[in-house]
Amino acid sequence: MTAIELKNVSKTFGSYTACRDVSLAIPEGEFVTLLGASGCGKTTTLNMVAGLEDVSSGDILMGGRRVNDLSPVQRDVAMVFQNYALYPHMSVARNIGFTLKMRGMDASEVRRRVEKVAASLELSSMLDRLPSQLSGGQQQRVAIGRALVREPKIFLFDEPFSNLDASLRMRMRAEVKELHQRLGVTSIFVTHDQEEAMSISDRIAVMNQGRIEQLGTPEEIYSRPATRYVATFIGSPRIELAPGIIEQSHGTAVCKVGSTAIPLPAQTKPVEAGRQVEVGARPEYVKLSDGKGVPARVRLVQPVGPTTHVTLDWEGGTLVSSVPGFVRLAPGTATYAEIDPSHLLVFDRASGERLS
Numbered sequence: 001m002t003a004i005e006l007k008n009v010s011k012t013f014g015s016y017t018a019c020r021d022v023s024l025a026i027p028e029g030e031f032v033t034l035l036g037a038s039g040c041g042k043t044t045t046l047n048m049v050a051g052l053e054d055v056s057s058g059d060i061l062m063g064g065r066r067v068n069d070l071s072p073v074q075r076d077v078a079m080v081f082q083n084y085a086l087y088p089h090m091s092v093a094r095n096i097g098f099t100l101k102m103r104g105m106d107a108s109e110v111r112r113r114v115e116k117v118a119a120s121l122e123l124s125s126m127l128d129r130l131p132s133q134l135s136g137g138q139q140q141r142v143a144i145g146r147a148l149v150r151e152p153k154i155f156l157f158d159e160p161f162s163n164l165d166a167s168l169r170m171r172m173r174a175e176v177k178e179l180h181q182r183l184g185v186t187s188i189f190v191t192h193d194q195e196e197a198m199s200i201s202d203r204i205a206v207m208n209q210g211r212i213e214q215l216g217t218p219e220e221i222y223s224r225p226a227t228r229y230v231a232t233f234i235g236s237p238r239i240e241l242a243p244g245i246i247e248q249s250h251g252t253a254v255c256k257v258g259s260t261a262i263p264l265p266a267q268t269k270p271v272e273a274g275r276q277v278e279v280g281a282r283p284e285y286v287k288l289s290d291g292k293g294v295p296a297r298v299r300l301v302q303p304v305g306p307t308t309h310v311t312l313d314w315e316g317g318t319l320v321s322s323v324p325g326f327v328r329l330a331p332g333t334a335t336y337a338e339i340d341p342s343h344l345l346v347f348d349r350a351s352g353e354r355l356s
Contacts, residue, residue: 002064003028003186004049004154009058010210011044018044020210021058029184031177033197036207037233042190043158045207049188050156051075062154078147079156082163084139086131086146093118093127096145117145120179137168141175148179155187161196169193173200194234198222206230228278228352231345237309241280242316243349246271255279255346258315260294263341268356276349283309283322285343293338294319298329312337 004026011019019041026032034042047053049060051072060067067075086095097114101107118124121141131139140160147155157176161169177200180187191197197204198218205215206229214226225231232238244257246264253271254261262279264271271277287293288310296319300311308327312319312335319337329335346356 001028002026003030003062004188005059005061006045006049007059007061009045009048009060010056011041011048011053012056018210019048022210022212024205024212024215026186026188028186031180031187031189031200031202033189033191033201033204034207035191035194035197035204035233037192040207041210042192042207046156046158046188046190049154050077050079052079075154076152077154077156078150078152079158080140080143080147080160082159084131084143084163086139086142088131091128091130092123092134092142092145095131095142096123096149099146099150113149113151114145117149120148120182121145121175135168136164137172140164140172144176144179148183153186155185157187157189159190159192162191162193169196176200195236198234206233208233222282224354225345226354228347228354231280231347231354235282237283237320237322239280239282239345240318240320241278241345241347242319244277244279244316246273246275246277248273255344260315262339262344264346265342265344265356268346271346271355277355278347278349279316280319280345281339281343282345283320285340286319286321287338287340288321288323288327289336289338291336293336296335296337298331298333298335300331301327301329303327 002025006022006024009019009022022045034045036042044053048055051070055068062075093114096117097110100110118127123141123145161172164172173196201218203215203217204221206213208229214221214230222234242257244255247254247256249261253264255264255277294314296312296314298310299313302309303326308323310321310323310327314337321337344356347354
């Protein structure tokens with residue numbers, strides 16, 4: 001069953017269009033992330049689903065029912081915000097149970113639900129504390145608990161970890177993913193952090209200029225990006241693309257980058273000779289070599305624990321290679337870069353559409 005469906009949803013603010021023709025169907029129990037840079041429309045889309053923003057055009061359905069004109073309460077959604085939005089004068093227990101109390105629920109039932117949620121989030125020993133006595137990660141768990149205690153049909157997360165330090169963000173990602181695996185509540189998560197999106201999502205909707213540029217699993221988004229924008233937005237370190245032109249060599253299509261001819265992957269769409277393209281490979285498919293591949297020169301070496309990222313200059317521009325372990329290469333060192341042609345990504349230079 002489809003839990004949430006957006007049909008050609010748009011939102012305008014005066015002459016500015018924040019979202020245009022967004023269509024998305026989310027099955028019950030799925031965890032979908034809206035991913036994109038600031039201003040791409042992801043938070044506006046989430047706010048329309050929540051009922052915090054009106055829809056300019058299009059329809060939002062929940063469980064098959066049109067909800068455009070329903071209030072957030074009537075939609076039975078719970079939202080976790082970036083800034084926690086906890087009541088500073090209330091204890092953890094009172095913060096978590098506040099919405100239940102406001103609904104007039106019996107005090108014993110409120111207490112039962114609060115204690116159950118607190119136990120699941122490892123907050124049982126903190127129920128009497130004030131928010132000021134908690135760490136950032138603990139405060140965010142209280143905010144999640146306040147949403148969870150309502151037992152909603154849908155969870156909405158608006159960049160909930162952006163105020164946390166790196167180690168806490170990683171821990172909270174794991175906690176939210178485990179929580180979703182345990183409860184199976186349909187969830188929409190908004191973030192600009194592509195690593196965060198890749199680690200917790202069933203599917204990712206990459207947004208750009210108010211539209212969904214690609215919707216797919218983390219593997220699909222990373223390995224088979226539909227457009228140049230998705231390819232360069234996803235991945236760390238990012239893929240570097242070089243301008244090229246399609247030529248025929250001995251009856252086989254190749255991409256010519258400067259004087260270098262790179263064979264096209266077997267799965268490349270038919271491309272006519274003379275077509276201008278951009279090509280590149282993810283850093284893990286670029287190997288340093290003693291004599292095979294394209295001549296290159298080391299520009300920058302960045303050890304990051306289990307791998308070393310080596311930035312290279314070559315006639316096509318910039319290339320990045322991810323090498324296992326620690327590599328010691330001085331800037332300016334001459335080397336060769338061997339690009340795995342089976343993992344070459346080819347994009348039409350004009351449209352940005354992937355051809356391979």
